Amino acid sequence: MEILVCVKRVPDTSENEIELNGAGNDIDRDDLVYSVNEWDNYAVEEALQIVDKVGGSVTVISVGDDESEEVLRREMAMGADKGILLSDDAFENVDGRGIATILKAAVEKGNYDLIFTGAQADDGAAQVGGMLAAMLDVPFASLVNTIEVNGDKLKIGREIEGGNQEMYEISLPCVLSIQTGINEPRYVGIRGIRKVASVEIPTLGAADLGLDAAAVGASAARVQRTDYFLPEMGDGAEILEGSTEEIIDKLVELLKAKGGLK
């Protein structure tokens, strides 16, 4: 089984507070700590477990700048066999459709049975996997939280509401978007990173992929973010202040009044 996993370098929200910059039109990107999108780790782990069972290889791929190479290397330290970076000035500020178009061109240069994306990334869009499948004209399932290989077919579960699961039989090749919780991604130590530090990661640009830069780039993006802002919400919470003791006294009174203590 040849598996391709699409990964993305994102600001790590557990390491950063995401705030607006001084001008209020973008997030403050100074000193942001980046890491691999959380969902993608589950996707890579699932690919590795499938290859452990049925054989094959795992390739990780990312659309991004040079710094995305560290993310590919991290996933290779988990056990992925190959990394491919798709990078070009023309790929800056593309929309989701543009990312899927770039990935499609790269997929067609390989011979993959199965393609994974994370179910979503930092922008919460959850769009690239479904678009990529439609462009490749192969089956797709999102929010996948179990996979069982049965010959040239997969039995998969999708996470739906209420903790229930929708089961499908799906034929290969296909694209699946992987939900967190499907497995327990393995730990990557510093030694693992060192082992793959000098492995060459090929970089492909628009020309290598046979893409017309004008057709995938920012000028072709029909969906564009114009700015970031903080929404005006309602009153928000009443923040309890004072010493811990004072806060606890206030909270206990409130809990009593609202039926929170039995």
Add this chain to the structure above:
Amino acid sequence: MAQVFAYILHKDGVVDDTALELAAAAKKIDAGATPNAIVVGAGDALDGVCNDMAASYGEVWKVANDALTYPDAEIVRKLLANILPADSIVLFAHEHLGMDLAPGLSVKLDAAFVPDVVDIEGADGSTLKLVRQEFGGAVSAHVTCDASQGAVMTIRPGVFAADESKSAGGQVVDKSADAGDFAATRKFLEIVEAEAGDVDITKSEVLVSCGRGIEDEENLEIAFDLAKAMGADVSCSRPIVDAKWLPKARQVGTSGQTVKPKVYLACGISGSFQHMGGIKGNPFIVAINKNAKAPIFQVADVGIVTDMLDFLPELTEKIEEL
């Protein structure tokens, strides 16, 4: 402005709450237009759903076929690509079917795609002005969408007040003959129901709920200690279940349980919309989080900006003394 269509979710003849939310969203795109609805399915209950929707939509496009008894996104996507006019604007609820179906549909229609829309500021010609959220709701973003070749959008459930006017006086149009074939490359097998847990948190009146802020499995003890002192049950957010520290049956959220307690203590929970979507009945929400900018403080009644790991044991001690 192009014709707006809303895809209607329904089950066992009952229309989902999002159906009238999409009608409201459609009117924010163009207040003067009358949106159409699309209802697909099978069986006797389908006509009732269509008739209900005719009160709120100008035309209700019905596609009936036994292959649609269970709505498989692949089959529905294909039929929608067959029946929708070019350049349409198509709205879905941003839930598991919409997420499965809509991105691929946008490619098949060669339309723009905008996921998880939380507000619509209007249209300037064929450019839609929309609002999304990023980074788990920490910031919002203005987004423009060139809908000149059509647009597909998923709309976050619960953000638009349902349009209850029911004054459309619409008609049902049977489009089944135009839907094409219903063949699929994936086959729906069954729904596997969630396993029942040791505690039914949907019945709990008071919940001590923990999120990422718990940091380590061993720290769960302080949540259980507090819950015991309060006479509460322990629930959690998704990352705790993903880490296998607590069973799925204790997860609050759209993909977990829907709870309706009187009091909800959100400890170290950022407050994503998927989590808040599982909390109903307007409980008294106390947020305890060391990040003063966590979205949970926007929706909680009372907030305490502190590390739950220090705060919970002290609160437990005080309650035990009462």
